[in-house]
Amino acid sequence: MRNFVVLAFVLLIGIQAEAQVKVSPGLRGGLNISTLSNIDDNSSKTDFYVGGLVNIKFNRFFSVQPELNYSRQGDEGRYFENGRYYSEKYELNYITLGAVAKFNFNGGGFHLLAGPSLDLKVSDNYINTKPEDYDLSFVGGVGYTLPNGLTFEARFKQGLIDIYGYDGIDDGYYYDQVILNQVFQLGISYTFKTK
Structure with a gap:
């Protein structure tokens, strides 16, 4: 009988906790301003990202948001050939699997967010070199809902x-010479109301 009471209590708490969690699917998209670190004479490239999300709201202060996106990144490089400079947009396009934690101030619309992202390369336009097929990134930002x-x-x-x-370390390279993705994103998202 005691085991039954303990089991019923645990289930009741689980159901009560489940009732407080709110799950809302959504869509997101926006502007990417991307570059690659430690490359001379490069500039940022403007492109886009688009995808979906699931906002899992635990309470009015905290939520976790898994995301799946298509993100067009890279940079605009310059090279010298036949006595003149040329520019070319270098494409690094990824499917990104991320999850950000969102912290709402006073339970209102303004929030800070941070989290990891695993980026799987789906295409690039590099001719003489082959970039890695994946990247691991860290995302931070602010928003208002x-x-x-x-x-x-x-x-x-x-x-x-x-x-x-x-x-x-290897191959004579140092940390200040590694070439890393850097992306500034401005975007909007919409989460659908769920009952």
């Missing part, structure tokens, strides 16, 4: 793996 579920966010995404696989 309106009561109707529309959210505006600014994020910075820092890659942690050299696009050519150098670890900063």
Whole structure:
């Protein structure tokens, strides 16, 4: 009988906790301003990202948001050939699997966010070199969510793996020479109301 009471108590608490968690699917998209670190004469490239999300709200102060996105990154490089400079946009396009933790101030719309992202390369336009097929990134940012579920966010995404696989020690390279993805994102998202 005692085991039954304990089991019923645990189930009741689990059901009560489940009732407080709110899960809302959504869509997101926006502007990418990307570059690659430690490359001379390069500039940022403007492109886009688009994807989906699931916002898991534990209470009015904290939620976790898994995300699946298509993100067009890279940079615009310059090279010298036949006596003149040329520019070319270098494409690094990823499917990103991420999860950000969102901290709402006073339970309101303004929030800070941070979390990891695993980026799987789906295409690139590099001719003489072959960039890595994946990247691990860290995302941080701020945002504001309106009561109707529309959210505006600014994020910075820092890659942690050299696009050519150098670890900063081998092959005569140092940490200040590794080439990392860096992306500033401005975007909107919408989470659908669920009952």
